[in-house]
Amino acid sequence: WGNKQSFVGLKGGFGTIRAGSLNSPLKNTKNNVNAWESGKFTGNVLEISGMAQREHRYLSARYDSPEFAGFSGSVQYAPKDNSGSNGESYHVGLNYQNSGFFAQYAGLFQRYGEGTKKMEGYYLYNIPSLFVEKLQVHRLVGGYDNNALYASVAAQQQDAKLYGTWSANSHNSQTEVAATVAYRFGNVTPR
Numbered sequence: 001w002g003n004k005q006s007f008v009g010l011k012g013g014f015g016t017i018r019a020g021s022l023n024s025p026l027k028n029t030k031n032n033v034n035a036w037e038s039g040k041f042t043g044n045v046l047e048i049s050g051m052a053q054r055e056h057r058y059l060s061a062r063y064d065s066p067e068f069a070g071f072s073g074s075v076q077y078a079p080k081d082n083s084g085s086n087g088e089s090y091h092v093g094l095n096y097q098n099s100g101f102f103a104q105y106a107g108l109f110q111r112y113g114e115g116t117k118k119m120e121g122y123y124l125y126n127i128p129s130l131f132v133e134k135l136q137v138h139r140l141v142g143g144y145d146n147n148a149l150y151a152s153v154a155a156q157q158q159d160a161k162l163y164g165t166w167s168a169n170s171h172n173s174q175t176e177v178a179a180t181v182a183y184r185f186g187n188v189t190p191r
Contacts, residue, residue, distance in 0.1 A: 004057060016064040021057050025074050025093025025106040029141050029154070058089065070098040080112075087112050100146040108137040134161040143180075150182040 007020025060078035072095045080087035089110035096103045111134055136159045143152030155177050162170040 013066065015066050017062070018064075019061045020059070022060050022062050022076065023057055024060075024076060024078075024091045024108065026091070026108055026137065026139055027056065028074075028093060029104045029106050029139055058091075060091075062091075070096050072096075100144050102141075102143055102145065102152075104139075104141040106137075106139045106141075108135065110135040132160045133163045135159070148184050150180070150184070152180045154178045 005020070005022055007018040007022055009016055009018035009020075011017075058076070058078035060076050062074060062076040064074045065072050074091075074093040076091035076093075078089045078091070087110070089108060091109075092105075092107045094105040110132065112132070137156065139154065139156040141152060141154040143150070145152075155175070158172075158174050158176075160172045162172055
């Protein structure tokens with residue numbers, strides 16, 4: 001309720017199949033990466049939301065497996081949303097949870113998409129500044145949560161081959177790491 005996803009689906013012992021506007025596996029790791037819940041307006045202050053630039057909600061089809069011995073997974077396919085070059089993307093997510101410990105992997109693979117930066121400000125329209133020929137994003141999150149102590153570490157690797165730039169065969173790669181520790185005192189959680 002209230003998470004902006006809209007879909008039709010089928011759920012059973014085999015898992016869950018959905019089609020519609022769905023969060024990606026990258027977006028599903030967000031709560032373990034960004035415990036401060038910083039967003040569009042506070043992200044520049046906390047600098048946490050930079051890792052979340054590739055988290056989106058896609059018009060897509062997604063399968064989520066049932067949990068087996070603490071392990072679960074998901075695969076997602078998002079077709080291109082316009083004409084022209086291929087823009088479809090493929091997503092994968094793997095999760096593990098046991099006795100308060102958790103680990104998550106999320107991956108995104110895309111050809112011919114928009115870049116991660118947009119020209120904003122006094123422009124009439126927000127225009128992608130870079131176009132991506134090939135994009136891969138890999139995020140690994142691990143930690144511990146026992147309802148009082150919360151600790152997590154996240155690492156993300158983005159690798160993009162760009163086109164439409166001044167130099168041929170431009171390449172952009174970045175690695176980001178974030179750590180979070182919190183302790184809950186009843187309803188108060190200093191972070």
